[in-house]
Amino acid sequence: MSERTGAAPASAVPPLPTGRGAGFMATFGPWIAAAVVLAVLPQVLSSGLALSTLSLMGMMIIFALSYNMLLGQTGLLSFGHAVFFGLGGFLTVHAMNAFAADGPPLPLIALPLVGAAAGLFFGIVFGAVSTRRAGTTFAMITLGIGELVSSSALILRHFFGGEEGVSTDRTGLAPFLGLTFGSQLQVYYLIAAWCFVSVAAMYALTRTPFGRICNAVRDNPHRVAFIGYDPQRVRFLSFSLSGLFAGIAGALAAINFEIMNAGQLGATQSGTVILMAFIGGIGSFGGPIIGAILVTYLQVALSDITDAWQLYFGLLFIAMVMFAPDGIAGLLARQQPLLRGRQLHRVLPAYALALVPGLAAVAGLSLAVEMTNRLTVHAGDGPAMSFLHVPLRADAPVPWLVAVVLFAGGGWLFLRAGGVARQAYDEALAIVQGRGNAS
Amino acid sequence: MTPALEITDLRKSFGAMEIIRGVTLSIPAGERHAVIGPNGAGKSTLFHLISGHYRPSAGTIRLRGEAISGMAPHLINRRGxxxxxxxxxxxxxxxxxxxxxxxxxxxxxxxxxxxxxxxxxxxxxxxxxxxxxxxxxxxxxxxxxxxxxxxxxxxxxxxxxxxxxAEVLLLDEPTAGMSRAETERVVALIRRVSEKRTLLMIEHDMGVVFDLADRISVLVYGEILASDTPERVKANPAVQQAYLGLEAS
Missing domain, CATH: 3.40.50.300 (P-loop containing nucleotide triphosphate hydrolases)
Known part of the structure; x- marks a missing residue:
């Protein structure tokens, strides 16, 4: 059909899909490994803080993946995804309270089903409105729905509990195999189990006719209509199912914290999930998992060190969008051909070389942020402070000079080293591809 | 036998501009039919109307006897x-x-x-x-x-x-922008895939049109000037003046 100058020779064409499974270990190996990791993690990281951080990561992985069903898989940018997380959580809290009083003897481990049902229900209701249009119109409608729900949360005090929210007691429900879920360790395993099941389900969903048509809608909704599919119906189904999984995440949050408040369904939470998906990378299934783990870790770790941690998130987000728009997963995916071609050693020194000035620039920026923070927000504490264990005065000129030099000099060197690293990458890739063509 | 595609007095206006001005066309099943005409004649608009991308202002389109005018694209596609x-x-x-x-x-x-x-x-x-x-x-x-x-x-x-x-296939300029060799391969492909189908095709390359088409419709300013076999269309003086003549000069 065409002249193909420069294309790979026929011998480089991978074999056609056969439809037969890739073998038991190739298909289920990664899942078994993930299950083992989830099972032994609390033995390695057993402190209370580690357990509650891991629990938080588990629910955020589900939440971020459910968001990527919209953004990465179907091409829908939603600004109100926390609505389903929050409503799933609130209904779970109310269900827990009702069941604990005099309900059916439903064990706690089944309660995320309530969140799933709530998420699906509101996904259908709000999806029917928002998915009639795609693009900017869709984004604006989800923004409106987010605002609508979070402002009603403060008005409908009976259901949402106003400012302080609604609390519950997870040990009040019927025990499950003798487990009462009083300890964080038991809650961790509950969350890990649901996380595993949800991730597997969402992954399976990407490998169905529906999942592929979602990708087609993302790529070219107009064309989808001419191969027999209604793009609006595809968006609606994707939105509803994504609400279901966000509802599960919300239910796990309710079980974990034993309280839900309006903040859980507001704009900040909706923003966080966008951040997780983007930083991790929306182009692959695993990206949002990486993003959820990293962002949650930074939230816990950074908020302990500095109260300007949200500013750092903003800066991280900007840096990722500017330098690595396909996220961490995208950066890793690009190293894969080098790894397979055993050429990774050619680029690692260049990467390390770029990392040093990069870290210096971050340190300079962070020093400036912390000193500004000290002089403005914490003016009452006086200018004496310490940064990376170095005592300094925020109103003295030397630290500011250091900050500027670190940031400007580090930044300049980083950009230069980045160019070198990119060149090294291109060369290594050319070697790998050249060899592929020669064989 | 019911025609594969039957268009009756089809009209489409954008504001005051009437782009398709009463097109009537009947294509029997199995025919390879080409639509030719100068730029801006409304050929692509006609395709958009048949495939459901645009809604007709007036007139009807029947696919194997069933009215499809005004249906959404995916519904028309599901009907073949x-x-x-x-x-x-x-x-x-x-x-x-x-x-x-x-x-x-x-x-x-x-x-x-x-x-x-x-x-x-x-x-x-x-x-x-x-x-x-x-x-x-x-x-x-x-x-x-x-x-x-x-x-x-x-x-x-x-x-x-x-x-x-699908039993009825609409191809909008399938050889546009192709080299001679590529065009030949596409023509062979179209000939193969249209064997058991009804084909309606917009094409500028007269070689391709006369090679493939059983019948040709000439669309000029939203109206069908002639609809006949390639030989008769070629011999039609009105067509020569309106379209083929322009091409030759």
């Missing part, structure tokens, strides 16, 4: 009418394989199935392989469609429109 686009219109981030497989799914009856493993659908896999063989892209199956060459993308465009096994 498929089309390609003048400007390549594929799924750029999906692989060539996934592009074609997605286009087979509805006709195979898989609809929105979110409980079936797509890799296990043997009939969809087999059909995808057939189509890729037909359009000669089998050795490019794993490549993202967005990185294919122009001619390859045009071939994929045709592949997407035949994958669903």
């Amino acid at each position: 009418l498929s089309r390609s686009f003048q400007i390549t219109n594929i799924f750029p981030r999906l692989s060539v394989w996934e592009n074609v497989r997605c286009a087979t799914l509805w006709a195979m009856g898989y609809r929105y199935a979110f409980w079936r493993n797509i890799e296990r659908l043997a009939d969809a896999r087999q059909r995808t392989e057939e189509i890729l063989t037909e359009i000669n892209l089998l050795d490019r199956w794993h490549v993202p469609a967005g990185v294919l060459s122009y001619a390859e993308q045009r071939a994929l465009e045709i592949g997407l429109s035949i994958a669903g096994n």
Whole structure:
């Protein structure tokens, strides 16, 4: 059909899909490994803080993946995804309270089903409105729905509990195999189990006719209509199912914290999930998992060190969008051909070389942020402070000079080293591809 | 016998501008029919009306006897009418394989199935392989469609429109922008894929038109000037003046 100058020779064409499974270990190996990791993690990281951080990561992985069903898989940018997380959580809290009083003897481990049902229900209701249009119109409608729900949360005090929210007691429900879920360790395993099941389900969903048509809608909704599919119906189904999984995440949050408040369904939470998906990378299934783990870790770790941690998130987000728009997963995916071609050693020194000035620039920026923070927000504490264990005065000129030099000099060197690293990458890739063509 | 496609007094206006001004056209099943005409005659608009992309202002379109005028594109497609686009219109981030497989799914009856493993659908896999063989892209199956060459993308465009096994096929300038050799291959492909189908095709290349078409309709300023066999159209003085004459000069 065409002249193909420069294309790979026929011998480089991978074999056609056969439809037969890739073998038991190739298909289920990664899942078994993930299950083992989830099972032994609390033995390695057993402190209370580690357990509650891991629990938080588990629910955020589900939440971020459910968001990527919209953004990465179907091409829908939603600004109100926390609505389903929050409503799933609130209904779970109310269900827990009702069941604990005099309900059916439903064990706690089944309660995320309530969140799933709530998420699906509101996904259908709000999806029917928002998915009639795609693009900017869709984004604006989800923004409106987010605002609508979070402002009603403060008005409908009976259901949402106003400012302080609604609390519950997870040990009040019927025990499950003798487990009462009083300890964080038991809650961790509950969350890990649901996380595993949800991730597997969402992954399976990407490998169905529906999942592929979602990708087609993302790529070219107009064309989808001419191969027999209604793009609006595809968006609606994707939105509803994504609400279901966000509802599960919300239910796990309710079980974990034993309280839900309006903040859980507001704009900040909706923003966080966008951040997780983007930083991790929306182009692959695993990206949002990486993003959820990293962002949650930074939230816990950074908020302990500095109260300007949200500013750092903003800066991280900007840096990722500017330098690595396909996220961490995208950066890793690009190293894969080098790894397979055993050429990774050619680029690692260049990467390390770029990392040093990069870290210096971050340190300079962070020093400036912390000193500004000290002089403005914490003016009452006086200018004496310490940064990376170095005592300094925020109103003295030397630290500011250091900050500027670190940031400007580090930044300049980083950009230069980045160019070198990119060149090294291109060369290594050319070697790998050249060899592929020669064989 | 009911015509495959029957258009009666079709009109389309954009504001005060009437682009399609009373087109009547009947295409029997199995015919290869070409629509020619100068730029701006309304050829693409006519295709957009038939395929449901635009809503007619007046008139009716019948597909195998059933009125389809005003239906959404996906509903028309499900009734057995498929089309390609003048400007390549594929799924750029999906692989060539996934592009074609997605286009087979509805006709195979898989609809929105979110409980079936797509890799296990043997009939969809087999059909995808057939189509890729037909359009000669089998050795490019794993490549993202967005990185294919122009001619390859045009071939994929045709592949997407035949994958669903529609009985009526609309091709909008399938050889546009192609070299002589590429055009010949596309003509051979169109001849093959239109064997058991009804073909309606917009084409500027007169060589292709006279080579392929059983009948030709000449569209000028939204009206059908003539609709006849290639020989008679060629001999028609009004056509020569309005269109072929311009081309020759």
